Amino acid sequence: MTADIIDGKAFAATIRDKVSGHVARLREEHGITPGLAVVLVGEDPASQVYVRSKGKQTVEVGMHSVEHKLEVDTSEADLLALIEQLNSDPAVHGILVQLPLPDHLDSDLVINSIDPAKDVDGFHISNVGLLGTGQKSMVPCTPLGCLMMLRDKLGSLSGMDAVVLGRSNIVGKPMAQLLLGESCTVTIAHSRTKDLPEVVRRADIVVAAVGRPEMVPGDWIKPGATVIDVGINRIERDGKTKLVGDVDFASVQEVAGAVTPVPGGVGPMTIACLLANTVTACCRANGLAEPEGLTA
């Protein structure tokens, strides 16, 4: 069996088209332009690349884009003051503080100072609690993108066995909550899990988010399972840098029913969902109906 490849890049383009449509409608019918503010502290080269592509795509779908680039030694007070200013800016509907932050800044404190209604990353404790209790919230972009791809591929996920590899606050935990919300039987596995291969072999759905290059081989995968690879690992191979996921694509592809590639899988969906969340936040802020096809 050769797995279907789930084309996240193409899927992300369809999400952006929907976002563009909603943005145009908001402007024409209500005179509103959704706005996204991205805050970057320091000059991490990888972060700069992501922030640039977020800004570019924000403008491409017709939204208002604000970028704040702060010095690496910015004080916590200055960062909190900027967030306060963005919280009260009516032209800004979404705020994203690029992570990780430099060590001298308390990222929990910073994230929790964002207005939960503008927290398009879905990392504020209020949004975490709302998601965990099945209430309307802002849903973290990467898990939301994974869920959209799973639903598109499988239809109903009800009753399926799902294994989430990784227990981070940004991917593993919210992903598990979303899958539970779809009535999957969910296992969260991690570095201390016993008999990891056996646990993964039970899964109809595997979401790999551990950050270890090519850790999951094909013989851990149940034949026909759907595999979502969240990993983005830069490695050296044959003297070149290469981007690989957390699954060994070559061997997994021989066993799985469907698998996402890296690059071109979860990554582009993450950015598309950030734009989607910004439109959602804008609609909610203005008491308008939820945008169709863009929420969990």
Ligand SMILES: Nc1nc(=O)c2c([nH]1)NC[C@@H]1CN(c3ccc(C(=O)N[C@@H](CCC(=O)O)C(=O)O)cc3)C=[N+]21
């Ligand atoms: N507050 C916050 N929210 C984030 O969502 C966030 C963050 N901080 N910090 C950094 C990570 C990383 N991240 C990526 C998004 C898209 C790609 C992406 O589109 N990747 C391309 C490849 C890009 C390349 O070639 O390097 C792909 O997978 O096809 C990757 C990584 C969002 N992050």
